[in-house]
Amino acid sequence: MALLVQKFGGTSVGSVERIEAVADRLCRSRNDGHDVVVVVSAMSGETNRLIALANDIMEEPTPREMDVLVSTGEQVTIALLSMALQKRGCEARSYTGSQVRILTDSAHTKARIQDIDERNMRGDLDKGRVVVVAGFQGVDEHGNITTLGRGGSDTTAVALAAALKADECQIYTDVDGVYTTDPRVVDAARRLDRITFEEMLEMASLGSKVLQIRAVEFAGKYNVPLRVLSSFKEGEGTLITFEDESTMEQPVVSGIAFNRDEAKLTISGVPDTPGIALRILKPVSDANIEVDMIVQNVGADNHTDFTFTVHRNDFRRTREILDKLASELGAREVAGDDRIAKVSIVGVGMRSHAGVATRMFEALSNEGINIRMISTSEIKISVVIDEKYLELAVRALHSAFELHTAESEAR
Amino acid sequence: MALLVQKFGGTSVGSVERIEAVADRLCRSRNDGHDVVVVVSAMSGETNRLIALANDIMEEPTPREMDVLVSTGEQVTIALLSMALQKRGCEARSYTGSQVRILTDSAHTKARIQDIDERNMRGDLDKGRVVVVAGFQGVDEHGNITTLGRGGSDTTAVALAAALKADECQIYTDVDGVYTTDPRVVDAARRLDRITFEEMLEMASLGSKVLQIRAVEFAGKYNVPLRVLSSFKEGEGTLITFEDESTMEQPVVSGIAFNRDEAKLTISGVPDTPGIALRILKPVSDANIEVDMIVQNVGADNHTDFTFTVHRNDFRRTREILDKLASELGAREVAGDDRIAKVSIVGVGMRSHAGVATRMFEALSNEGINIRMISTSEIKISVVIDEKYLELAVRALHSAFELHTAESEAR
CATH class of the missing domain: 3.30.2130.10 (VC0802-like)
Incomplete structure (x- = not known):
């Protein structure tokens, strides 16, 4: 029995059907006896829809209000996913970044996580609940809503895994792992079972955009075992290891x-x-x-x-x-x-x-x-x-x- | 110079164009020297869209998660309206129910307001800012997001006016006041300049659904002068008075x-x-x-x-x-x-x-x-x-x- 932090991106929760599929997968993890914290992004397209609304008003919207606006995207997903889990008899509870208390600095639209209060989540895990957390967002010391910038949901997942000392942080995405190179260019490209943090950093910065660099750095800093897997098919994915x-x-x-x-x-x-x-x-x-x-x-x-x-x-x-x-x-x-x-x-x-x-x-x-x-x-x-x-x-x-x-x- | 709480419903903020029109009106109130707190609903259609998403998952979604979901509607509006105000050089700051701290009981989807902390709003008003508050929502003592039920934005506006001891609570709607009867039935129906709280309660419960009953009761209880006006045309509206x-x-x-x-x-x-x-x-x-x-x-x-x-x-x-x-x-x-x-x-x-x-x-x-x-x-x-x-x-x-x-x- 392990404590897992699982992260699902926008494509993986892009429709009610996909949210239901994620709920199925989470229930399996629960039934296997694992404690699960799940981090989700906004449904694909939603963040862009919100940004377009803002841009209809201003070319460069105020960062503070931009964060208030776009953070609603993940809030919708956590509510829907929690419902889908509850429908399956799997107890669940949603958390916004502010409700967890993911404390960040006040750099709106590109805030950095400073501290995570894991007590509320721990209480729900102890009650056998799946904890469903909105990725990408936090709150500053004055109670302002902040966001970590695009792709910040990966960072949220790794940071939660570090705070909770999770056994593994699993990033579900639309590829089933890290490949030796882009399979669209080389047919023989092969999924790597493992890759080191340093290699992953170099691969990410060079354009193999499987994971956000920041999340990888964070995982390395806090020794969080990180695994990239596919939301859409079964498999072991790629484990990112300490060199x-x-x-x-x-x-x-x-x-x-x-x-x-x-x-x-x-x-x-x-x-x-x-x-x-x-x-x-x-x-x-x-x-x-x-x-x-x-x-x-x-x-x-x-x-x-x-x-x-x-x-x-x-x-x-x-x-x-x-x-x-x-x-x-x-x-x-x-x-x-x-x-x-x-x-x-x-x-x-x-x-x-x-x-x-x-x-x-x-x-x-x-x-x-x-x-x-x-x-x-x-x-x-x-x-x-x-x-x-x-x-x-x-x-x-x-x-x-x-x-x-x-x-x-x-x- | 007065302190006004102005409330705009879903139709009044139903598109970016309408939000801009509301911003124009608010700037005029500021330029007239008034302090303004504005309460807004979700853009029309948005709450129904969110409820439909939930119903795709469950027939009777969990009330707690329903509140997490639908409260995003107003959160989008406060961000967009704040941007529209800032674009006009009118300083503004958005607040969710939780950020104001509109404390409610834990009766999800039909919570009752217990207390309002007016200090943050007061601080912004003192700095000359328009305070933009999400209607319809609050937070319980455990930090859970709650909603007041449909039409709760009127109640939010009256409650804020009471807490801030505002000079007037102005409810902007799609009619320009309270009429002697429904103008669709009687051509000669006339807008009333004033009506008593008690009459308004009887009129509302009898089907003249201009204002939510709860909001009117609340206003009566706390002696808040309430005015109904049109979002779409100028006019004095109808003042609801103490008998x-x-x-x-x-x-x-x-x-x-x-x-x-x-x-x-x-x-x-x-x-x-x-x-x-x-x-x-x-x-x-x-x-x-x-x-x-x-x-x-x-x-x-x-x-x-x-x-x-x-x-x-x-x-x-x-x-x-x-x-x-x-x-x-x-x-x-x-x-x-x-x-x-x-x-x-x-x-x-x-x-x-x-x-x-x-x-x-x-x-x-x-x-x-x-x-x-x-x-x-x-x-x-x-x-x-x-x-x-x-x-x-x-x-x-x-x-x-x-x-x-x-x-x-x-x-």
């Missing part, structure tokens, strides 16, 4: 992540003086443009080339900033390319294995794919290539690192 | 109320013994059927006839109960008629004027209308007549008591 447990038997590379949403800019022939990176990047960051990869080459004649990537939507704005900057800095040229893609191999195993980069570059070279940028971290190697080669690159790497077989421990 | 102020200049009759929803039942030839009324009415009330008018005639041979009215929907059930009872009591006959209507004249003035009943009966007799039942109270005389004469009766009485002229003080 130390499993390093020994870790494959070199766990997955291939990729991202088509980036664009690359180069400002070349700038003076190679201390502080030049700051002078280039500060106006970009001042314009609220997020920079992803950064590469600076050692240049000749005390001059250097500076290349970085931004979200494709920010390409034109960034280019305008650089064009202005180029004359100030006496740069030779500003060049840009928004037809690029980023491909990354991720794996904690590569720490203890030499030659991973070589193997990666070899695989790409064999396919005649030119590498335009390289960036590495301890557990990840990312390359930027022409967008048209993306699928080819992902398939070549998936095969090179033998990700189609569960036994690919080698190298 | 004592104005008895002197009160017309004899203030209005004609009527009701088509009743049915009449007679059990005749029952023994005229003490407790007979109880023996007849108890099984009816045990079946949760509400009885309106009751008339018992003195009979011959220690037997009597007993007649009462119920809602037309309860006619068949009541008849079944009486049929069963008739044999137990040895009654002669059970008769019923569901093609009746009730017409009442209402006015505190009739207390100090003799002959009002005579005048009423004369007016009906002149039109050849037969009176089937009569019941009187201090400020009201009700008669039951055949339904087909209803419009004729109302017009005759409206004219007989000269209600078309504002100066009809006279007999």
Whole structure:
């Protein structure tokens, strides 16, 4: 008998029928003898409907009132799910974020959880009830309703699991686990039984949007075992583990992540003086443009080339900033390319294995794919290539690192 | 400069456009120098949409979860209205029932207000903000969300006005005041500038459903001046006053109320013994059927006839109960008629004027209308007549008591 926190997203509770299916699943968990706390999102479409109402009134609605508005979405779901459980003879009780008391700071629309009072929930669990909690929302010290921002329901689930010292936090979603790469690109993509927190972080930030980064970080910080499962089919999903447990038997590379949403800019022939990176990047960051990869080459004649990537939507704005900057800095040229893609191999195993980069570059070279940028971290190697080669690159790497077989421990 | 509590119902906030119109009106009140607390209902249709979702799951949803569900309706409105006010440069802050702290008992779906904490609202008023409160909802001592039942927003408004000692509680609705009778029946029906609380109670319970009875009782109990106005056109509306102020200049009759929803039942030839009324009415009330008018005639041979009215929907059930009872009591006959209507004249003035009943009966007799039942109270005389004469009766009485002229003080 375990204490489980189970989270169901908007698609999983998108209609009365789906809510009933979630109730069936929860009743099974209860009947198996588990204590269950369930966290739900708003029914799919509902949050967008509410935001559209607000935008009919104001382009930038007041954050405090926005939170009052959109938090109703999850409140509807907790009531309906509790009813569906009660109909099945499964005692249940709903909680808004405020009723649990999920205390947050006052940063409306992007609040951070500060404390969770688990006593009310514990009382209901002791009475054999399923505790149904509205995800994504909390309350600040003044009693104002706050929200954690999009995807915040994952964070709510992990935070509740941490507060209740749950045995597992199970995130039900529309995929049945974390894959070695996107199955739409590589047929042989395989569901991973387990993946480390660090790998998951790299995979998430690289575009494998199964879980919110914040939730993963939170789970890592509080040692909450996290599992990703499908709402729609049975299966064990993927368990996200603490690295130390499993390093020994870790494959070199766990997955291939990729991202088509980036664009690359180069400002070349700038003076190679201390502080030049700051002078280039500060106006970009001042314009609220997020920079992803950064590469600076050692240049000749005390001059250097500076290349970085931004979200494709920010390409034109960034280019305008650089064009202005180029004359100030006496740069030779500003060049840009928004037809690029980023491909990354991720794996904690590569720490203890030499030659991973070589193997990666070899695989790409064999396919005649030119590498335009390289960036590495301890557990990840990312390359930027022409967008048209993306699928080819992902398939070549998936095969090179033998990700189609569960036994690919080698190298 | 006054402190006003203004309440807008579901139709008045039924779309973003209407919410904007309400915001315009509130800004005018602020610009006139008034402090304003506004109470709003759910956008029209929203409560029914939520109830339908619940009914898709359960025929009789748990009351606690029903309250969690439907209370989201008003929460959406307070957020949108606050945004619309802020867009107009009018500072505003929304409050759910729980955030105000409108403390109620725990009778979910029909809770009663026990206490209101006015401190938070007062703080915002002092800062020049419009305080936007969700009607119809509160919170019990355990932090559970409660609702006051349909129409509870009027009660919320009056209760807030009482707690804040507001100068006036203004109920905006889709009619522009209280009329001498239904203008759809009598062209000459006239808006009353003022009406007493007692008259309003009689008018409301008799079917002039401008205000919820509970709200009127509440206003009377706490001496809250209440005004009914139109959301859609300008005007002074009708002020509901304390009787004592104005008895002197009160017309004899203030209005004609009527009701088509009743049915009449007679059990005749029952023994005229003490407790007979109880023996007849108890099984009816045990079946949760509400009885309106009751008339018992003195009979011959220690037997009597007993007649009462119920809602037309309860006619068949009541008849079944009486049929069963008739044999137990040895009654002669059970008769019923569901093609009746009730017409009442209402006015505190009739207390100090003799002959009002005579005048009423004369007016009906002149039109050849037969009176089937009569019941009187201090400020009201009700008669039951055949339904087909209803419009004729109302017009005759409206004219007989000269209600078309504002100066009809006279007999």
